[in-house]
Structure formats: C-alpha cells, structure tokens
Amino acid sequence: MLNFIYYPVSGILWFWHKVFGFIPGLGPDNGITWALSVIFLVFTIRALLYKPFVKQVRTTRKMQELQPQIKALRKKYGKDRQRMALEMQKLQKEHGFNPLLGCLPMLAQVPVFIGLYHVLMSFNRTGGYGPGRLHLDPELNANLGNYVFSVDDVRSFLDARLLGSPLSAAIAHGDDVFSAFDASALSSAPPSRVAIGFIAVPLMIIASIMTHLNAKHSVSRQSAAVADQPQTAIMNRLALYVFPLGVLVGGPFLPVAILLYWVANNSWTYLQQKIVYKSIDAEEEQKRLDVIERRDSYAPKPGAKPTSGKKTAASQDDDVVDPEDASGDADPSPTADRRKPQAGARPSTPNRTRGSKSRKKKRRGR
Template identity: 60%
Template sequence: MFDFFSLDFVYYPVSWIMWVWYKLFALIFGPSNFFAWALSVMFLVFTLRALLYKPFVRQIRTTRQMQELQPQIKALQKKYGKDRQRMAMEMQKLQREHGFNPILGCLPMLAQIPVFLGLYHVLRSFNRTTGGFGQPQMSVVENRLTGNYVFTPTDVGHFLDANLFGAPIGASMTQRGGLDAFVDFSRPAVIAVGVPVMILAGIATYFNSRASIARQSPEAAANPQTAMMNKLALYVFPLGVVVGGPFLPLAIILYWFSNNIWTFAQQHYVFGMIEKEDEAKRQEVLQRRAANAPAPGAKPKRLPKAASGGGDGSVAEPVSDADAEGGVKKTDSADQSPEGKSEKEPRTPAGKPPQTGRNNAPPAAHRARVRGPRSANGKSATQPLRDERHDRPESLSRMPRNIANTDP
C-alpha cells in the first residue's frame, strides 16, 4: 500500500518503469531469464536519461556559458575579493544579465540520486529474508508470497530464480545472508559475472570524465578547484566503482555501467550538435558581413547632403556618382521657368532698374539680357543662355560670387 510519509513516490515510479520493460523482454527471453531482468534495469536507466535529455542539454550550455564568463568572474573576484557580500551581489547581477542559472546545470545529477536510491531499495525488496533498515524479516516462503510494489509475488519468484551460470542478478559478491532465497547461488559465478561488468563500468566512468575535461577551456582548467575536481573525476570516481562493486548487487553494477554508456554517447551527440549550431551562427555572421560589404572594384555608396530648406528631417537614399551628377543637372534645369529665368533669381520692382555694383551685382543671366549681344557673332540675348560657370577660368571660379559677376 502506498505510504505518503515515505519514499513511495520514488519507489513506485521506479518499479513501474522497470516492470514495463521486464514484461516486454520476458516475452522474448522468458520470465525467469537473467537477460530479461538485466535489460529491464538497463532500459530503466535509458528511460530516465531520455526524460532528462533537455535538462542535460541545458547543463552542457550552462557549463559552456560558465567557461565564457570566467574572465568576468575573475575580474569580480579581484575587485571585490575582500567584500564577499558585494561580490555575491555582483555575481548574481552578472548571472541575471546573461541568463545564467547554475541550478539547471545540477538538475540531471540531482534527479538521478533518488532514482538510484529507489532502484537499490526495490532490488533489496525482492529478498527480504535478511531484514534490514525499513524492511521486515521474512521467511523464504513468505518472501516469495509477498509482492514488491508493482511486482506480483509471481514476479518476485521469477526474479529470485533468474541467474547467469549460477549468479543471481540480485546477489552481490560479498553477500553472506539471504542466500536461501535464491534457487541457485554460486559465489565464483557471481564474481566471474560481476568483475568484468564492474571493470567496464569503471572504464566507462574514466572515459566520460576524460571527455568532459578535454572540453574545458584553459582558463577553467587553470582554476585550482577545477583542477582538483578533474583529478577526482579521472582517478577517484572510476576507482570507487571498482572498489564498491563487490558490495553491490549485480543489477546495481549493470545500472552504473549502462548509465555511463548512455552518458558517453549522449555527450558526444550533444557536444557535436552544439558545435554545429555555433559554427552555423559564425557562418551567418560572415555572410551578413559579406552581403553588406561593397563589391570588388565598386565605389562605396555615399549619402548626399540633405537640402537646407527641406526641414522635414528625411534622410536621402544612397545614390551613385552618376546619379548625383544627373540630379544636379535636373535640379538646374527644373529651377528655370518657361521664360528662361531662374526661379531663384532676385526680382526687381517694376519701373526700377536693377542695382549694379560690386556688392549688388545682378545674376549672370539677367546681365546677359540687359546687355544684349555678347559678341559680334550674331547671337542675341533672346537665345538660350549657356551656363557661364563652365566658361570661367579656374582662378575666376574660385573667386567670391559678387566679384566674379562684376562687369569688366
């Protein structure tokens, strides 16, 4: 019966997932087959890790982001090393600015702890002839007639009967009590089956740690705390699996081995995916820069100066040199009225001759009409006027306008 004041909220889901996979593999290998139970434990691990895939990806991204923020973190430690409260506030501010959440990086590891404890408790509950913490002590017959969470009493009997060359899946190498619950038990067989799996689990742990350390940045690896953790992950953790393996049931060793196999494959896939995403982002930035850069041999586009009389605040579109020259010519021709007079010329009041002089020189077009013919070649003032700016010498063109337009 479900107990709300215990860890049944962990034990029942773990036993249910394991039961589903056991029923599936029992159809293939048989209900009392060693591999049916071994694969049910391994696929329990795979199911859990599949559910934790997205948190695992967040953990990898958080780790990479932490490595990128190492220079800023070191700067804060150097600046506020003596004021821990201020440094903690600045660290939280830095994490908020970059969307960094260190708890997400620990979620996959924290979620596996209750699953491991739940699996260990469920496996121990198949054999309750020795009693123990939180378990009643039963006889061999009572134990086989009592279910184990979602497993029926028949399933409990099949678990106790499953063995490989005399090595029960629920037995450990150093087990002394509760051996009567198993139909067939051989300690050499348990050692022969458990030691290779135990060594493979330690090797898988080592390669997982090595792959994680190889992806660390030089700044993170230079940190003394990180260097110490790297040594623990490389040597102590794999050795701990080998040393602790003899005290654990074979099913737990299989759990550890399959968990490390999944971690190794998942790390390789996720890191490759993230590297491809980063490379795609870099290529996108390069393509944007190449699209905005001018073509080889082409003049860069420039913006003409806005007219002073507009006042609308609009920005002119970029035009080429040829368009700019054409725009000047069109403006000069458009400013002239049908009578040949420029609209921008100052108008003289009726009945009053135009003012002349050095400071009040009339425009060139008006002087041409007042003077009449310019030369003896037969051209009159009524003919279309030429732009005298192109006929002036360069030195005269640079003179002030009121001086250049004065009559000789």
C-alpha cells in the same frame, strides 16, 4: 518514507519486465528478461532527462564564456560577498541563464539510483545488513510482494539467473542472504561466489572504464581559463581517477543488477555527450559562418572603391533645389553665388560691391 520514489521506479521496472516477458524465447523468469528490464529502466529515465541535459550543456558553455567577467567580479568584490552575489545575479539575469539548470540532470538521477537500489534489495529481505535487510525468514521473504511486484514476480526475480548469478546477489553478500535464493519455488542450483564474480567483475571493470571516459570527455570540453582554476583541477583529478577506482572498490558490495544499471547509465552518458556536443558545435560553427557571410556581403568587391553607403531620404531631399529658391526671390548669400569653374577657366572672384568699384575709379583718376 520514500514511497513516492520507490513506486514509480518499481512501476517502470515492472512495465519493461512484462514487455520483454512476452518475447518468445525469453519468458518472465529468464535472467536476460530481468537484465533488459533494468537496462531499459535506465534508458527511460535518461530519455526523460534529455532536454534538461541539453540545457545543462548550454548553461555550462555560457558560464565558460562569462568566466572573464566572473573573474573580474571576484577580483573587484572578493571581500564583499554580499555585493559580489548581487553582481553575479545581475550578470546571470543579463545573459539569461540559470546555473542551477546545470545540476538538474545529475540531481534527478540520484533519487532514481536510490529507488532502484532499494527496490532491488527489497526482493531479498533476508540477512542482517544493508537497506531492506529485515532478517526475514527465506520462506516468508518468498511470499511477500515488493511494491508493484506481486509474489510471483518476487519468486521469478529470486529464481532468475544471468550467466549463473542472481541479479540481486553481490560478491560480498553472506550465506544468510544466499539462503533466500534456495527458498523460491522455482529455485535452481544455489548460487556460488565464483558464478557471481564471473558476471560482476567484468561489469565492474566496464563501469569503471566508462566512468573514466565520461570524465575525460567532460574535461576535454573545458576552456583553459576554467581548467586552470585550482578547485576545477582537483575535481578533474577526482573524476578521472578516484571515481573510477571507487567503482572497482565498491563493486563487490553492489548487486549485479546495480552494476548493470551503472554500465547502462554510463554508456548512455558517453553516447549522449558525443551526440549533443557534436550538434551544438555544428550550430555554433554555422552561426560563425553566417556572421562571416554577412560581413563579406557589405565589403567592397575586389578592385572597387569602398562606398560610404547610400544617402538617406533626408540627405537626398536636401540636395534637390527648390525652384523658388533658384529664382531671384531667394535671399542672396555669398556661398550661393559661388560656382565651380569649368575646366580650363580661371576661377571667378566673388562679385565686388559698389564701394569697391568707386574706389577703383578714383585710383585711375589720380
């Protein structure tokens, strides 16, 4: 049904198994070879999802910046959900971001986890519960392939031991599941729950701690407006405490290889968050410094008076006196005859008209 997931996942796992199998001192049947194959399967998938993760971080930051506007829209259109949805789409289009990009890396890892879990469980199809459990006879199980893995690869996986524990074994598995490890042609001593717990319990603890650290780092990046929302506060508590506890509770039911996947995936997430957030913080700090530098370049120097700026070409053209206008052909105007008085001289009065001069002579005659 989900072969389009199982075959690519098993293909990547097969590729890395062949790569590490050629390393001297390891070999294809070594448990470390299979463990490295699982770890590098994680690294391959996460490397392909690096750019979507960066977009997720930028989208999350953009949403935090728009929280005041989103809050205002909820307050204004809280009862009219259709109008609110339209306004939210308009706001997202205006600022050019898609909130679905923030979920892409997380959603893409879900089918990978499902595919890896199914492929690992399909190496051992004995027993009576869980995915891939087909009640097969141990002899028959050891003579069946597993997607891109051949029969020899299946036997190699069943025989591989990591510190004495099979990679597909879990603490809670029954004895009927353990019988498959005795049926392979290369099988060594049968596994014990003590040996499985010796490697599984530390992996469970590390995976739980890394889950908590990743959640703590994500919560620390939230703005105060986002963190104060009731739904966000509940999700933060779940991510910080409930999810790490769930790893410890569910760990005994998971194969060692899945616990390896969990540790490798959480470790990659932690380092990737540190690197990406540091890079984005540096970009934003540089943008802030560039804005300050441009603002300072337009500011007046110390001791200098602020200038109103350079005149435009049109205003400079208006200040130039046309020779024709300076001659007598130009129409006289009251403002044109006014001249600025020189230093120490009395201000001149406008030219009197002939009527005013005649009235002055009449007064003298009287």
